[in-house]
Amino acid sequence: MRRFLFSLFLVGLSLPAAAAPCGNSAAGFDAWKADFATTAQRAGVGQRGLQALASARYATGTIAADRNQKSFRYSLEKFMQIRGAATIVRQGRQRKARDARFYDALEKRFGVPAGVIIAIHGMETGFGGFMGDSAVVSAIVTLAYDCRRSDFFIPHALGALQLVDKGSITATTRGAKHGELGHTQFLPGNALKYGVDANGDGRVDFYDQSDALASTAHYLRQKGWQPGQPYHKGTHNYRVLKEWNAASVYQESLAIMGAQIDG
Known part of the structure; x- marks a missing residue:
């Protein structure tokens, strides 16, 4: 018996310590953070x-928002009305005309037309008018800990921490409820991978419009966007829009508004 117990003890020594479990409340958050470090x-x-990571706090507002995403269940007409599609198109046309050189250069480099980029910019933050009031790191770390979609958000939590290392964001940078950041609301892992320094200052800053829009075009191109091809419903490029947002009502709204802005 003693020999058997000793064998079990040796096996136990060879096993890694159990990872702190995910949770659905703040109760285990600090223990999980220590393990995630x-x-x-x-x-x-x-x-x-x-x-x-150590300073991240459990984001109750993020969890509430994650449990209550009603807008994607609306009809197309209702969704576009709520998102202010007519205003986005009207202001988007003005922006395209005013900054034609910038958008032409963007399309020449990445192959994505102005209408699509402008529609995303308008839809996500009202052209930078509101980029969120939640702490990005706390929000994304909370979602990585939360059991509902932990596997999806863990890479983005790591991305957020690496963005802090690079100086692209800080521990207190503000963004959307799900940790999206900047003018077009990049998830941190995508920001880390697809970020572009468009203004040439040696730093990728998603709160700089040029960097954010170029990064958005780069993301879509890397996801398979085909330059010069249409993007209406049923086309290859329309399917690429799903890579930006998986909700079908969002994709269709982008395609419609983009076409209207492009004229």
Whole structure:
């Protein structure tokens, strides 16, 4: 019996410590963060990112928003009305005319027409009018901890911490309820991977309009956008819009508004 118990003890020594479990309340958040810090270190997160993780707070507003996403269940007409599609199109046409050189250069470089980029910009933040009031790191770390979609958000939480390391954001940078950031509301993992320094200042800043819009065009191109091809419903490029937002009502709204802006 003693030999058997000793064998079990040796097996126990060889097993890794159990990871802190996900949760559906704030109760286990601090323990999970402490465990996640090890994962973050292994992923290459540095000291600044780890400090941001340590200071992250459980975001109750983010959890409430995640449980109550009603707008994507509306009809197309209702969704476009709520999102202010007519205003986006009207202002979008003005923006395209005013900054024609910028949008022409963007399309030449990435192949994505102005209408699509402008429609995304208008839909996401009202052309930068409101980019969110939630702490990005706390929001995305909370979603990584939350059991509902932990696997989806963990890479974005790591991305957010790496963005802190790079100086693109800080532990207190504000964004949307789900941790999206900047003019077009990039999820942090996508921001890290597809960010473009369009203004040439040596830093990717999603709160700079040029960087954010160029990054958006780059993202769509990397996801399979075909330059010079249509993007109305049923086309290849329409399906690429799903990579930006999986809700069908959102895709269709973008395609309609983009076409109207492009004229």
